[in-house]
Amino acid sequence: MKKLPNTSIHPNTSIHRRGLMLVLSSPSGAGKTTISRILLEKEQDLTLSVSATTRKKRPGEVHGKDYFFVSVKEFDEMVERGDMLEYATVFDNKYGTPREPVEEGLSNGKDVLFDIDWQGTQQVAARAANDIVRVFILPPSLQELERRLYARAQDSAEVVQGRMAKAADEMSHWAEYDYIIINKNVEKSVADVQAILRSERLKRERRPGLDDFVRDLRQA
Numbered sequence: 001m002k003k004l005p006n007t008s009i010h011p012n013t014s015i016h017r018r019g020l021m022l023v024l025s026s027p028s029g030a031g032k033t034t035i036s037r038i039l040l041e042k043e044q045d046l047t048l049s050v051s052a053t054t055r056k057k058r059p060g061e062v063h064g065k066d067y068f069f070v071s072v073k074e075f076d077e078m079v080e081r082g083d084m085l086e087y088a089t090v091f092d093n094k095y096g097t098p099r100e101p102v103e104e105g106l107s108n109g110k111d112v113l114f115d116i117d118w119q120g121t122q123q124v125a126a127r128a129a130n131d132i133v134r135v136f137i138l139p140p141s142l143q144e145l146e147r148r149l150y151a152r153a154q155d156s157a158e159v160v161q162g163r164m165a166k167a168a169d170e171m172s173h174w175a176e177y178d179y180i181i182i183n184k185n186v187e188k189s190v191a192d193v194q195a196i197l198r199s200e201r202l203k204r205e206r207r208p209g210l211d212d213f214v215r216d217l218r219q220a
């Protein structure tokens, strides 16, 4: 398996830092997209991995921004060519992470944000165990989860009920994640993810450039 080239010079410092892959997963409707949008506005050095999907576009969604909306044939060809970092079938549609933009983001000194399910998270973790940071978002209650899915008003009642039926299955993977956030208040949840990001960026093993820095300090 190809190892990701995820070392970089972080733009805000001359000290060499490894980019990280921040994964958000949750049952559908718990708030990953909402949290991601705000987070990306606040975090300059974070870039979103835009997934490819065979799902139909929702009202307001933009090709290339929310997803790359592709046919099943196009999706399968991407998989065949090895263009996907990970892929999975979720709620009867195919979803996958195009590899190249992720590699490019990491090489440009960015951290990369993923909104993917537990299957994709397991695949990325298998390829880049040292670079992945996994955050699982829980809803405050099942009633609130259902309310949010209906309030989003972008899916039919049938789709919402299908997603509610699979929520327990998705949540059964919560213990595979490094951090758990109960998304009651969006601002608080965003602040929590920012705290995670900040701490993870400071980890010694993500800052290989410190070796030289400390050597120089000790020789001075």
Ligand SMILES: Nc1ncnc2c1ncn2[C@@H]1O[C@H](COP(=O)(O)OP(=O)(O)OP(=O)(O)O)[C@@H](O)[C@H]1O
Binding pocket: 026, 027, 028, 029, 030, 031, 032, 033, 034, 035, 148, 149, 151, 152, 183, 184, 185, 186
């Ligand atoms: N903390 C919150 N309090 C109230 N409403 C919220 C909160 N977080 C998100 N929402 C609302 O819940 C709905 C679902 O949120 P969102 O689309 O972000 O979920 P998601 O986890 O990305 O879902 P999916 O997995 O289907 O993409 C949206 O209408 C959003 O505005």
Ligand SMILES: Nc1nc2c(ncn2[C@@H]2O[C@H](COP(=O)(O)O)[C@@H](O)[C@H]2O)c(=O)[nH]1
Binding pocket: 025, 026, 027, 028, 032, 051, 052, 055, 086, 087, 088, 090, 091, 095, 096, 097, 115, 116, 117, 118, 119, 120, 121
């Ligand atoms: N394994 C992957 N899962 C993905 C990817 N992109 C999105 N998702 C997950 O799919 C569901 C449904 O999303 P929706 O936009 O249709 O509501 C959700 O859990 C996403 O996290 C991907 O590239 N790979």
